[in-house]
Amino acid sequence: MAKRAKDVVFSDGKVTIRAKKEGVLENIKKHPAYVVFALPAFLILFFIMYVPMGGIIMAFQDFKPMKGFFKSDFVGFDNFKFLFASKSVFFRMTKNTLIYYVIFTGLGTFLNVVLAIALDQFVFKKTARVMQTMMIIPIFISYAAVQFIVYAFIASDNGLINRVLGTNIAFYSDANYWPAILTVVKIWNSVGYGSVLYMSVLAGVDTALYEAAQIDGANKWQQIWHITLPSLVPMITVMLLLSVGSVMRSDTGLFFQVTRDSGALYERTQVIDSYVLNAILKSPEYGFTAAASLFQSTVGLLMMLLANGAVRKFSPENSLF
């Protein structure tokens, strides 16, 4: 943050100390309206976001809902021992979370950029706009609805795919198909929307650059390689770095709704978020679930701080804080 001019001007001399040290209280008294403006959102954040943070205490308790946070017994790190020892569940959901993060982020970013460049290069602008409108629509369809659409395609008895291929594949009970299915659904859902950001960068590229390149005899591909792509690199870097902060989070609806929460698929589809949601709905092992949540939040926090630090170094104006 920039130094306040006042601090600099009054930084020497006793006489001015009072003027410099306008206390927070005085400042508030002078501008009560600001406090009034900030208060409602402050309170909502407090009750919805901050108070539940206290709930991480469960990770260190043998939590009993009847006893509550204050009276449940403390068990130290037992829950974490239990968590890390339960390879089958914990290891599986962490692995899945990470794998899908890598696939979705890698492939997603690549396709976002390709689509943005393709739409930008297309000279039939009106058609491009109509196409873009249709490509964005899937992001507005909730996963509760999406799962019915997916079902229509892959149902074993009357699904479109099985009917067209003349097969009888039981997609909902064979986990091995799901990395592919979820990736296709995710791309369908988010790439049209994701490319908008990159298109807005391309809209700002100076057309003189292209004209100059043409005069120099550069063909289309050379122009894309030497002008279009480099102009996107800063945005790509920033988006990638920022996404690192949510490496432990998943698109819960995709994993919970689209898979119909089918236990047979957990091996390849269960992520931390969907595990926790399931645990809550089916009366949780509190300590275990809370430990998993705390692990998720802590790793997320560390990654976020790391990523933001990197963005700040690379392009300060895009850092979050």
Add this chain to the structure above:
Amino acid sequence: MAKTKKSAAVEPGKKTFGQYVLGFFLLLYTLFCALPVLLVFIVAFTKEESVTKNGFSFFPEEWSMDGMNSVLKYGTQLATSYGITILVVVVGTVLGLLVMSMYAYAISRPNFRLRKFLSIYLLIPMLFNGGQLAGYIVFTGYYHLKNSLLLLILPLAVTTMNVIILRTYIVNSIPAELMEAAKIDGANEYLTFFGICLPLMKPSLAAVGFMMATAYWNDWQNAVLYIDKNSRKPLQLLLYNIQKNIDFLLNNNNVPQAVRDAMGGSIPKYSATMATVIVVIGPIMVAYPFFQKYFVKGLTVGSVKG
């Protein structure tokens, strides 16, 4: 996109062979996005027997209005759910926009000593949170809000990213001189904000508002966790329940007829289910094209920190 968009392509209108190839691939991707949505509409108007006999198909043997009719028949729950969803969307979006823009205004005032504290306070929830389970226990066990619509509204009302977008807009796009001038003319802080700042924020309010409204409309998770009264069920929960019922009936062949009747006849029908999906996703698909330009702008604004 924006009207000022300059064509990055060659000279405008140069329709080379390559352009048609490009157009072909873009068309393929457009179809990939649009056809699944089209399938919903087709199945909704397909005769039920066609689906059971030939499977889901873009070219059904027989068309029928049965699906839509049966949706209208079990309409009371649907109407209730529609009412709940609309209530939540409207109240949540208006409330959220109001409190977030006030907060954004406060932390964008250079002469406000608490601005730094409030900015950090805003940022922390994005970095760290107690997790779903802690939220669930606090909201139901301590606030006793099970089945309260507040739990559908408040959790989505204030989000860090949206406040940042609004603050960025205030800082970058609203001339400080305007607000100074208003103050010199004797307007107090409230008048300055509501009379001058807020009306000028319209583009970013439209962008954030549409994204919020969509998030509210599509939110199923809070509903699944906190709502089980029929009179409070939003649309997404209705969809979720339909799927659960289908699962239940498919997996339990010996469900007594009385239970099946209570669940609305036999196994919910494919065409009726898809008709319900149309009813649920329809309004957003109709509203979205009108908001597209705002929301593209909003997305762009959001990428830049003030």
